[in-house]
Amino acid sequence: xxxxxxxxxxxxxxRKADSSPDMGNNVSTLLNSATGWISKKLRFTGxxxxxxxxxxxxxxxxxxxxxxDNPSSSEIVDDSEVKAEEAPATPKTPVKNASxxxxxxxxxxxxxSADDDGPPDLSRQDDGPREELPLDTTPxxxxxxxxxxxxxxxxxxxxxxxxxxxxxxxxxxQTSSSSLTRxxxxxxxxxxxxxxxxxxxxxxxxxxxxxxxxxxxxxxxxDLIGERVYEMMEELGLKKQYLEVGxxxxxxxxxxxxxxxxxxxxxxxxxxVVKAGQWARKLIINESLERGTxxxxxxxxxxxxxxxxxLNYNEKCVGHAERCHAPDAHGREEWAHxxxxxxxxxIIVVAHSYGGSIISDAVRRMHRADDxxxxxxxxxxxxxxxxxxxxxxNWNTTKRQLHRTGGTWQMYSxxxxxxxxxxxxxxxxxxxxxxxxxxxxxxxxxDLLEAGEKIIKAEYKEKNKKKQQGDxxxxxxxxLEGKKEEKEDQKENAAKKKEEEVEEGxxxxxxxKDEGDAVADDKQxxxxxxxxxxxRNPADNEEDTDEGVERDASTPGKSDAEN
Numbered sequence: 001x002x003x004x005x006x007x008x009x010x011x012x013x014x015r016k017a018d019s020s021p022d023m024g025n026n027v028s029t030l031l032n033s034a035t036g037w038i039s040k041k042l043r044f045t046g047x048x049x050x051x052x053x054x055x056x057x058x059x060x061x062x063x064x065x066x067x068x069d070n071p072s073s074s075e076i077v078d079d080s081e082v083k084a085e086e087a088p089a090t091p092k093t094p095v096k097n098a099s100x101x102x103x104x105x106x107x108x109x110x111x112x113s114a115d116d117d118g119p120p121d122l123s124r125q126d127d128g129p130r131e132e133l134p135l136d137t138t139p140x141x142x143x144x145x146x147x148x149x150x151x152x153x154x155x156x157x158x159x160x161x162x163x164x165x166x167x168x169x170x171x172x173x174q175t176s177s178s179s180l181t182r183x184x185x186x187x188x189x190x191x192x193x194x195x196x197x198x199x200x201x202x203x204x205x206x207x208x209x210x211x212x213x214x215x216x217x218x219x220x221x222x223d224l225i226g227e228r229v230y231e232m233m234e235e236l237g238l239k240k241q242y243l244e245v246g247x248x249x250x251x252x253x254x255x256x257x258x259x260x261x262x263x264x265x266x267x268x269x270x271x272x273v274v275k276a277g278q279w280a281r282k283l284i285i286n287e288s289l290e291r292g293t294x295x296x297x298x299x300x301x302x303x304x305x306x307x308x309x310x311l312n313y314n315e316k317c318v319g320h321a322e323r324c325h326a327p328d329a330h331g332r333e334e335w336a337h338x339x340x341x342x343x344x345x346x347i348i349v350v351a352h353s354y355g356g357s358i359i360s361d362a363v364r365r366m367h368r369a370d371d372x373x374x375x376x377x378x379x380x381x382x383x384x385x386x387x388x389x390x391x392x393x394n395w396n397t398t399k400r401q402l403h404r405t406g407g408t409w410q411m412y413s414x415x416x417x418x419x420x421x422x423x424x425x426x427x428x429x430x431x432x433x434x435x436x437x438x439x440x441x442x443x444x445x446x447d448l449l450e451a452g453e454k455i456i457k458a459e460y461k462e463k464n465k466k467k468q469q470g471d472x473x474x475x476x477x478x479x480l481e482g483k484k485e486e487k488e489d490q491k492e493n494a495a496k497k498k499e500e501e502v503e504e505g506x507x508x509x510x511x512x513k514d515e516g517d518a519v520a521d522d523k524q525x526x527x528x529x530x531x532x533x534x535x536r537n538p539a540d541n542e543e544d545t546d547e548g549v550e551r552d553a554s555t556p557g558k559s560d561a562e563n
Contacts, residue, residue, distance in 0.1 A: 038272045050354070069544065090338055154371075195228075199289035210285050222273060222281045229277040229284075229293055236298055238308065243337045248317030248324055252276060252334045256309030259342035265433070266309045266339070267294050267299040270353030270382075276312035279352055279380075280419035291423045297350060300430060307345065309338045313358065331358035332365075348433050351376045352422050356382030356394075363390055376436045376445075379431050380421040384408050391436060392443050393452075395425040402453050414460045427459065428452030 039239025159512050172236065188194065189204065197203050201210050212218060233253050234240075240251040268383055269278055285291030290296055294310065301308050304542055313331035317324040325333070335358070339347060351359045356379050363374055363386045379394040386392070395413035402411050415424035428451075436447040 009097075011020060013494075050393045104117065146247050148531055161542060180311070183188065186224060188221065188228060190335070191221055191224065193221065199284055200287070201225075202315070219273075220284075221285065225273050225281065226273075226278065226282055229275075229289075229295075232289075232293075232295060233277050233310065234297065238298065238303065241338065243333065246325070248319045250315060250317045250330065250334075252312040252338065253308075253310040254338060255308040258309060258338075260306035261305065261342075261345055263304075263346045263348060264309060264342055265338070266299070266311065266347060266349045266359075268331070268349065268351040268355030268358050269294070269296055270355055271314065273314070276310045276313050279422040283423070291420065294422075296423070296426060299425075304434070304472035306344070310360070311335065311338075311355075326356075328358065328361065332361060335362045341372075345373065347374045347440065348436070349374065350380070350422070350429065350433075351377065351382055352380045353382050353418070354383050355379075358383040364559075375438060376433065378433060379408070380413065380425065380429075381418050391440070393432060393449060395421050395429065395456075397421060402449055412456060412460075413450065414463070424459075425452075425456060428455040431455060446473055 047499050158177060160220045168191045188201075192202055193201055193203050193210070196207075202208065203211070210221075230240075230253075238253045238255050241251060241254045255261075259475055269276065269348075270280075274281055277294050277298075278292060280292045285292075311334050313334060314495055315330075317330075339345075349359050359377055360383075363377070366372070366374065366390055367386070369445060374390050374392075375385075376391040379392065383406075384394065392407065393409040393411060395417060396408070396410050397413065397416050399412050400410070402409065404410065411428075413421040413425040414428075417422050428505070430444075431452045432448045435451075437444065440448075510561045
């Protein structure tokens with residue numbers, strides 16, 4: 001109805017008065033509605049009810065023009081009045097859980113272009129049953145339509161409350177699920193392993209090394225080891241550096257304030273499943289962290305107060321992983337994102353395997369922009385296409401003297417395996433990295449390489465010596481074990497022989513016992529026969545005596561009883 005405009009903005013939108021036969025009714029209706037609204041507002045706020053004053057002729061004319069220029073408003077008034085007449089009278093009930101801050105919506109048509117500022121909001125509504133005020137006009141001005149608006153608002157409020165409760169439950173469930181997931185994050189300990197003080201992977205039960213079961217378990221353990229290496233780098237002071245790649249989000253690792261350091265060491269891993277901080281997963285699992293990770297390089301660089309950047313181009317993006325870029329693009333983006341922040345720092349690089357392709361592309365782009373911050377590139381069994389522009393050396397698996405191929409110097413790393421080159425050449429590598437600066441000449445660089453080669457040869461000789469000693473120790477151990485087994489066999493044979501002798505003695509004793517029992521039985525039978533024999537005459541006794549004498553003579557040495 002917009003009756004509040006009459007009371008709140010009596011001088012707004014004044015127009016020239018126009019004679020109309022319905023002007024009196026329109027003004028009266030508007031005044032009654034406005035009076036009802038003011039009374040309700042005052043009752044809610046505890047104020048006193050004002051006396052009704054008649055509007056001035058100018059106000060009445062202005063409101064009349066407002067109503068006529070906006071016919072939709074008058075139509076709404078008439079429609080509301082008809083509804084008020086047709087609607088049955090029902091008791092008014094308070095809105096449950098009503099709040100003074102709840103806005104009530106009014107039924108209105110589409111606002112005209114002149115409705116820019118809009119009327120004040122009806123921001124309050126009383127909670128209890130409303131007491132009707134006496135109106136001095138026709139019954140058509142009954143505030144029944146307001147009741148209908150209030151009913152609609154009640155339903156909307158209840159729907160909003162239910163919706164908020166459902167959203168709160170969903171949010172709580174998601175938070176609980178996320179917390180539960182974090183609590184249940186799997187570690188290498190859940191698979192029965194840990195790293196001992198020497199950095200070797202060992203079983204929790206039995207302290208044995210890694211035992212292969214299935215390829216799936218091996219890959220799962222490798223992924224968990226990757227997460228553990230992330231944690232170890234953070235324990236050394238490095239932190240994750242996030243960047244946006246299109247609509248994806250990814251990270252690599254940097255040391256604190258690396259961009260303010262005079263020299264920055266960039267570590268680039270190879271392709272495949274390895275990620276930031278790793279040279280070779282196989283070496284981590286089967287040998288040690290020192291052999292398979294970049295941790296030793298990071299420790300030495302931090303000790304020299306160098307900045308450290310560890311690329312992570314094999315890690316998948318967070319977000320739209322299905323639209324994630326290729327590893328080359330990841331490496332290019334990470335390089336630019338990290339090193340564009342350090343325009344005054346010298347850059348030295350250690351790249352393994354496919355990392356040579358990443359650094360080749362990066363150096364090529366930098367030289368196109370006349371950026372010559374890269375001093376030297378140290379490769380481990382890799383390749384480099386920009387050797388004519390930057391000092392570069394590759395530690396490989398070939399046992400050859402120092403030589404140069406395609407602009408890149410080649411040198412034996414001291415290890416015959418591809419994955420073991422990075423760990424094997426670390427001392428020679430840092431000799432070169434420390435010695436190079438922006439003023440180093442080609443001869444000076446060659447001298448640094450020769451010094452590194454000497455280190456490799458000395459370490460290789462020492463390693464072979466230890467290996468030979470280990471082999472001799474192993475041979476002695478095998479010999480001692482053989483003698484020990486021989487002694488144990490002798491003891492077992494002696495024990496068996498003794499058991500056989502005991503068994504033989506028992507058998508002999510048993511035979512003797514059986515013979516004695518047989519003799520005793522014979523004696524008993526003889527005694528029994530003597531007792532049962534009849535009496536004989538003397539002649540028979542004499543014959544028996546002669547026969548007895550003959551028997552005695554035939555069996556000398558036996559007693560009479562035995563005979």
